Amino acid sequence: MREFGYDRAYDVAGAVALLGADPDARFLGGGTNLVDLMKSGVERPTRLVDVRELPLDTIEQDEDGGLRIGATVTNSELAAHPEIRRRYPALTQAVLAGASGQLRNMATVGGNLLQRPRCGYFTDVTKACNKRVPGSGCPAIEGEHHNHAVLGASAHCVAVHPSDMGVALAAFDAVVRFETADGPGRLPLGDFYLPVGDTPHRETALPPGALITGVTLPPAPVAAHSRYRKVRERASYAFAIGSVAAALDVRDGMVREARLALGAVASRPWRAHAAERVLTGAPADAATFAAAADAELAAARPLPGNGYKVTLLRNLVVAVLSELAEESAR
Known part of the structure; x- marks a missing residue:
C-alpha cells in the first residue's frame, strides 16, 4: 500500500479545507470500500481526511416534514431508526440486505453513496478499465459480465452501481447535500450520478473537493x-x-x-x-x-x-x- 498522511477533521469547513489543500487526498468515513481499494492499488490517496468525528451523525425531521440524514450516520443506525422503519420501510430493508452487521456498524450513509463498482476488471490493476485508466478499454464487454449492466451502459463501461441503500433512496426522491469551499449545495439523487457515456471515470456530479454532509428524504406518504x-x-x-x-x-x-x-x-x-x-x-x-x-x-x-x-x-x-x-x- 502506498504511504499516506492522515488527518482527523472536527468541523465541516476544516475537512473541506484539508482536502482542498491536497487534490490527491480522500475523505475517510467507515472505510469499508476505500480501504479495500487502497489495498488493491486502485485508490492511491496521498492523505486521508477522517470525517467520522464531524457533527453529521443525526437523523432529524426537516422543516417540511421530511427527514434529514447526516452523512456519518452508520448504516446500522439508519436501518434501526424508528422513523425510517415507520415512514420508509423499504430503506430499512435495503440497508439490512446490503451487508453484514459488522460492515453496517462501520459503513456510513455518505460513503455508501460513493461506493465504487465491484467489477473484477476495475478492482484488478493488471487489467484494462476505463474507470481506472480512461481510454484503456472495457474488457468486461467481451469477458466476464454476468452481473453487469443491462440499462444505461455504453461501449466504454458496463459496470453496475453496488449500493442497495441507493436504490431505495432513488425511489423516494432523496436529495444529497454537500459542502464545498464556496458554500453548500444540493443535488437530487437522480442528478447525483452521471450517465456513463464516454467518461465512465466521472461517476458523480459532485464538485471537486466536495464533502457530502447528508441526505434529505422529502415527505412521501406512499413510502410507508x-x-x-x-x-x-x-x-x-x-x-x-x-x-x-x-x-x-x-x-x-x-x-x-x-x-x-x-x-x-x-x-x-x-x-x-x-x-x-x-x-x-x-x-x-x-x-x-x-x-x-x-x-x-x-x-x-x-x-x-x-x-x-x-x-x-x-x-x-x-x-x-x-x-x-x-x-x-x-
Whole structure:
C-alpha cells in the first residue's frame, strides 16, 4: 500500500479545507470500500481526511416534514431508526440486505453513496478499465459480465452501481447535500450520478473537493407502504444481481401513486419512470404490473452473458408490486 498522511477533521469547513489543500487526498468515513481499494492499488490517496468525528451523525425531521440524514450516520443506525422503519420501510430493508452487521456498524450513509463498482476488471490493476485508466478499454464487454449492466451502459463501461441503500433512496426522491469551499449545495439523487457515456471515470456530479454532509428524504406518504427485494447468488451477504424498491398507493383497486427503482442493472440506482407512468391510474393487477415492467425494460440492452437479468427483473417487479397490492386490499 502506498504511504499516506492522515488527518482527523472536527468541523465541516476544516475537512473541506484539508482536502482542498491536497487534490490527491480522500475523505475517510467507515472505510469499508476505500480501504479495500487502497489495498488493491486502485485508490492511491496521498492523505486521508477522517470525517467520522464531524457533527453529521443525526437523523432529524426537516422543516417540511421530511427527514434529514447526516452523512456519518452508520448504516446500522439508519436501518434501526424508528422513523425510517415507520415512514420508509423499504430503506430499512435495503440497508439490512446490503451487508453484514459488522460492515453496517462501520459503513456510513455518505460513503455508501460513493461506493465504487465491484467489477473484477476495475478492482484488478493488471487489467484494462476505463474507470481506472480512461481510454484503456472495457474488457468486461467481451469477458466476464454476468452481473453487469443491462440499462444505461455504453461501449466504454458496463459496470453496475453496488449500493442497495441507493436504490431505495432513488425511489423516494432523496436529495444529497454537500459542502464545498464556496458554500453548500444540493443535488437530487437522480442528478447525483452521471450517465456513463464516454467518461465512465466521472461517476458523480459532485464538485471537486466536495464533502457530502447528508441526505434529505422529502415527505412521501406512499413510502410507508414500500418494500425492497434483493436477489443474490448466495444466501449470505452478497451484491445483488437484481433488486427492486417499490411503493404503492392503491385505492378501490386502482393505483393512485407508485414509486419504483431498480438495482444492479445500471451504473447508478435506476429510477423506473416509464414503469411508474404505466402504473399510475391503472388497475392494480398482474397485467398492469407486467406491462409496467415491460415498459421499463424495453430499453434494456443485455450482453450475451447477462440477458437473464431482464427476465429476473420483470418477474421481480411483478412479484413485489403484487405483494404490495394484496396488502393494500386487506
